[in-house]
Amino acid sequence: MSSSGRDxxxxxxxxxxxxxxxLLSALSGPLDFCARDRGRLIELLALADDELLRxxxxxxxxxLKSRYERFQADEPAPEENAGAICRHRRGYPPSLRxxxxxxxxxxxxxxxxxxxxxxxxxxxIVGSTVASDxxxxxxxxxxxxxxxxxxxxxxxxxxxxxxxxxxxxLDAGGAxxxxxxxxxxxxxxxxxxxxYEQLTRAGCAxxxxxxxxxxxRWGQLAAERIVxxxxxxxxxxxxDDTEGDLAGARIAQALGRTVxxxxxxxxxxxxxxxxxxLIDGAKLIRGPRDALELLYTHDARTDQPxxxxxxxxxxxxxxxxxxxxxxxxxxGAGDDTPDKLTRDRGDCAEVLLALSExxxxxxxxxxxxxxxxxRDALPT
Amino acid sequence: MLAxxxxxxxxxxxxxxxxxxxxxxxxxxxxxxxxxxxxAVREARDRIQAAILNSGYxxxxxxxxxxxxxxxxxxxxxxxxxxxxCALLAASGQLPPQALERMALFGELxxxxxxxxxxxxxxxxxxxxxxxxxxxxxxxxxxxxxxLIDGLRVLVVEHLRSAVRVLxxxxxxxxxxxxxxxxxxHVSADGQAPVPDPGTTDLAYRDPAALDLADVIGQxxxxxxxxIAAAGAHNALLSGPPGTGKTMLAQxxxxxxxxxxxxxxxxxxxIHSLMGTEVRALAVARPFRAPHHSITAAGLVGGAARxxxxxxxxxxxxxxxxxxxxxxxxxxxxxxxQPLEDGRVAIARARHSAVYPARFMLLAATNxxxxxxxxxxxxxxxxxxxxxxxxxxxxxxxxxxxDVLANLAPEPERELRAPxxxxxxQARARVKRARERQAARLSGERVTVNGHMDARMxxxxxxxxxxxxxxxxxxxxxxxxxxxxxxxxxxxxxTIADLGPSxxxxxxxxxxxxxxxxxVALAASRAA
Numbered sequence: 058m059s060s061s062g063r064d065x066x067x068x069x070x071x072x073x074x075x076x077x078x079x080l081l082s083a084l085s086g087p088l089d090f091c092a093r094d095r096g097r098l099i100e101l102l103a104l105a106d107d108e109l110l111r112x113x114x115x116x117x118x119x120x121l122k123s124r125y126e127r128f129q130a131d132e133p134a135p136e137e138n139a140g141a142i143c144r145h146r147r148g149y150p151p152s153l154r155x156x157x158x159x160x161x162x163x164x165x166x167x168x169x170x171x172x173x174x175x176x177x178x179x180x181x182i183v184g185s186t187v188a189s190d191x192x193x194x195x196x197x198x199x200x201x202x203x204x205x206x207x208x209x210x211x212x213x214x215x216x217x218x219x220x221x222x223x224x225x226x227l228d229a230g231g232a233x234x235x236x237x238x239x240x241x242x243x244x245x246x247x248x249x250x251x252x253y254e255q256l257t258r259a260g261c262a263x264x265x266x267x268x269x270x271x272x273x274r275w276g277q278l279a280a281e282r283i284v285x286x287x288x289x290x291x292x293x294x295x296x297d298d299t300e301g302d303l304a305g306a307r308i309a310q311a312l313g314r315t316v317x318x319x320x321x322x323x324x325x326x327x328x329x330x331x332x333x334x335l336i337d338g339a340k341l342i343r344g345p346r347d348a349l350e351l352l353y354t355h356d357a358r359t360d361q362p363x364x365x366x367x368x369x370x371x372x373x374x375x376x377x378x379x380x381x382x383x384x385x386x387x388x389g390a391g392d393d394t395p396d397k398l399t400r401d402r403g404d405c406a407e408v409l410l411a412l413s414e415x416x417x418x419x420x421x422x423x424x425x426x427x428x429x430x431x432r433d434a435l436p437t
Numbered sequence: 438m439l440a441x442x443x444x445x446x447x448x449x450x451x452x453x454x455x456x457x458x459x460x461x462x463x464x465x466x467x468x469x470x471x472x473x474x475x476x477a478v479r480e481a482r483d484r485i486q487a488a489i490l491n492s493g494y495x496x497x498x499x500x501x502x503x504x505x506x507x508x509x510x511x512x513x514x515x516x517x518x519x520x521x522x523c524a525l526l527a528a529s530g531q532l533p534p535q536a537l538e539r540m541a542l543f544g545e546l547x548x549x550x551x552x553x554x555x556x557x558x559x560x561x562x563x564x565x566x567x568x569x570x571x572x573x574x575x576x577x578x579x580x581x582x583x584x585l586i587d588g589l590r591v592l593v594v595e596h597l598r599s600a601v602r603v604l605x606x607x608x609x610x611x612x613x614x615x616x617x618x619x620x621x622x623h624v625s626a627d628g629q630a631p632v633p634d635p636g637t638t639d640l641a642y643r644d645p646a647a648l649d650l651a652d653v654i655g656q657x658x659x660x661x662x663x664x665i666a667a668a669g670a671h672n673a674l675l676s677g678p679p680g681t682g683k684t685m686l687a688q689x690x691x692x693x694x695x696x697x698x699x700x701x702x703x704x705x706x707x708i709h710s711l712m713g714t715e716v717r718a719l720a721v722a723r724p725f726r727a728p729h730h731s732i733t734a735a736g737l738v739g740g741a742a743r744x745x746x747x748x749x750x751x752x753x754x755x756x757x758x759x760x761x762x763x764x765x766x767x768x769x770x771x772x773x774x775q776p777l778e779d780g781r782v783a784i785a786r787a788r789h790s791a792v793y794p795a796r797f798m799l800l801a802a803t804n805x806x807x808x809x810x811x812x813x814x815x816x817x818x819x820x821x822x823x824x825x826x827x828x829x830x831x832x833x834x835x836x837x838x839x840d841v842l843a844n845l846a847p848e849p850e851r852e853l854r855a856p857x858x859x860x861x862x863q864a865r866a867r868v869k870r871a872r873e874r875q876a877a878r879l880s881g882e883r884v885t886v887n888g889h890m891d892a893r894m895x896x897x898x899x900x901x902x903x904x905x906x907x908x909x910x911x912x913x914x915x916x917x918x919x920x921x922x923x924x925x926x927x928x929x930x931x932t933i934a935d936l937g938p939s940x941x942x943x944x945x946x947x948x949x950x951x952x953x954x955x956x957v958a959l960a961a962s963r964a965a
Contacts, residue, residue, distance in 0.1 A: 425811035
């Protein structure tokens with residue numbers, strides 16, 4: 058718990074933990090080789106520094122060992138504004154106590170904010186990187202409702218479900234935590250730049266790796282483990298039955314965390330993973346309301362009652378004019394283009410007007426190919 | 438002795454009056470042509486000499502100077518031969534010079550004295566009339582083009598001897614029979630019914646009767662969108678998976694536009710005449726140009742060579758259809774911005790600059806994603822990176838100028854036996870009525886269609902009730918509409934009301950316009 062002079066830039070992380078972070082980035086190559094096997098990678102990440110060196114450094118063991126010992130001398134000055142926090146400091150997210158939990162986190166957005174965000178209940182949203190419009194809308198619906206209820210959303214910054222969750226949480230005026238697969242700014246793809254900026258203004262982006270470490274495959278998997286370990290509830294939105302899509306949910310199960318999934322169509326390959334998980338005993342949820350209920354019954358830390366979820370959307374649903382409600386149900390049932398909706402020779406202009414009205418109310422979104430799709434599950 | 442004749446030369450899309458002065462005097466025999474003549478004109482010396490001799494006239498063995506005035510206009514093409522030869526004959530006393538003063542002559546000479554037709558006849562005839570010359574003498578091959586101009590006396594001269602006869606007060610040769618015939622899609626000057634001509638291959642004059650909206654089965658939403666686009670001259674984008682009929686629908690867009698009026702018809706016919714297309718009658722069908730996506734920027738807007746106009750000019754007063762929009766090179770699409778904004782294209786090159794008319798309706802078609810099946814459940818195999826790249830190619834300034842997005846989804850099999858929404862004739866009638874309403878409303882403005890209204894006109898002519906205002910406010914608040922997007926929605930809403938017909942823009946008009954707005958699905962990222 059040294060707080061020597063060189064620690065000024067990252068006041069929240071001790072040298073030991075920063076050395077761990079450096080070691081991980083130095084072993085990035087061999088670790089990437091192990092990334093094919095999720096279980097092995099998690100096991101490796103649970104090892105102490107010297108064991109990790111012995112396990113994966115191979116021929117470079119001696120060289121890395123000597124650099125590891127000299128670490129304090131040639132360690133570069135950390136970036137001025139990126140805060141950090143390590144496991145030896147007060148406020149370090151209490152959920153990160155597992156054997157493979159990260160030792161320290163660099164935080165864009167401020168360590169203090171991370172402490173505050175992880176003080177609230179955290180739900181992680183995981184899923185496929187090639188999501189369908191349905192998956193995107195469900196991820197958004199979930200994140201929107203949770204963020205509006207004061208829950209912190211955690212997700213990686215991978216394409217598809219994760220990015221949709223962040224965007225929706227921020228849209229709803231909430232905050233989310235993005236776990237990066239490499240050094241903070243380095244591993245942010247250019248097309249996610251504006252989302253990243255937004256994130257660091259309202260929420261935060263975190264990484265267990267030093268700022269100059271590029272993003273690699275093992276980093277993505279390692280980030281996924283932090284995502285689910287941060288949260289007391291993990292929701293799988295849409296996933297195929299592949300290792301990549303299911304990694305987050307499986308790690309959460311291994312950690313003994315509550316895992317839930319939003320069902321999809323049984324005919325879609327992007328539902329194979331979610332449905333497999335549901336059969337394995339994951340909780341079935343339909344939207345933020347179910348998620349909140351689950352969260353507040355299983356999270357022992359919270360003694361307050363579950364807040365009313367996504368009040369806005371729910372209210373819009375209940376006060377809906379009958380013609381709009383009927384149309385919304387038809388869209389949800391699969392009549393998702395104007396052509397399908399006017400098949401019974403309905404008034405075309407009226408249908409288009411109703412679709413636009415529903416879109417303006419935030420109940421429908423236009424997806425790819427001009428298809429309309431509901432933004433939330435139907436109220437029960 | 439000096440003689441003068443009148444003819445015209447073609448400069449880009451303009452015709453320039455040229456006075457041919459020929460002076461024959463004592464001196465060393467020779468034939469000089471001065472006055473900024475290009476190679477084809479200078480080669481005229483040999484053609485004229487042979488033609489005159491082979492026609493049985495005398496080629497004076499004296500010093501001959503031909504001057505083409507004005508001297509600063511570049512003269513191009515072989516169409517000046519006839520005027521040069523006749524002026525030469527008049528200057529050498531073989532022809533009375535007076536008749537030359539009241540007549541324009543146009544044609545290329547063969548070595549035996551026969552007169553050949555040259556491109557641009559319609560434009561020359563138009564220019565002759567405007568120059569105040571009552572008569573135009575030209576070859577029979579394209580005389581029908583000149584006959585399209587009202588109030589112009591056209592004399593056909595098939596041979597140099599006929600020209601001499603005409604200039605001496607005699608009658609012209611008979612007009613070739615086929616000049617009176619009509620081709621598909623055209624109405625002759627005397628209003629006879631069109632006669633099919635299977636040899637016509639020119640895309641610009643596609644037979645509108647053969648491509649009918651009634652062929653489009655199902656896709657009612659898209660058909661309506663195209664009709665709305667046609668009614669307000671809005672640029673439209675058709676988006677849908679392969680095989681849903683995007684191209685089929687676009688090809689029929691020209692058939693529902695109102696026919697060209699006389700002024701537009703002459704503009705269109707002139708352009709096509711100057712580009713070498715044979716014009717057998719004034720166009721009534723709007724041009725439909727569908728360049729392949731490998732086209733270059735120069736091919737699209739022109740300027741590759743002097744006088745070489747691009748597809749946008751050929752599509753003037755008609756439809757420019759860009760199929761597979763995302764496959765076009767980015768600079769090519771960027772080049773469309775000026776014509777789309779101003780209705781004209783200004784070309785500046787090292788050695789010349791020119792302004793061409795280019796007011797067209799842009800129709801574009803694209804797949805919703807690289808594989809084409811986005812939104813179609815599991816069929817789409819594109820990664821988010823693919824999608825982002827696809828959107829980036831489409832988005833930007835061009836998409837900003839598209840008012841209407843028509844999405845086409847695959848039609849279930851039972852729909853393929855369903856009736857078509859409407860025939861071209863029905864659609865055309867509705868479009869025509871809607872355009873009349875627009876023209877009446879915009880009578881004090883320089884535009885006649887909703888699609889060309891600017892922000893000031895929108896404030897003036899698109900009045901909204903409280904419910905519509907509320908809808909727009911909500912759309913802005915939700916980030917569904919930018920300021921520019923709002924203008925586009927208002928234009929389209931005005932057109933939908935005109936098709937109604939309704940004098941007010943009602944909520945249902947605005948709702949439909951919002952449903953057809955182009956952004957979100959394509960421009961915005963799907964997730965973020």
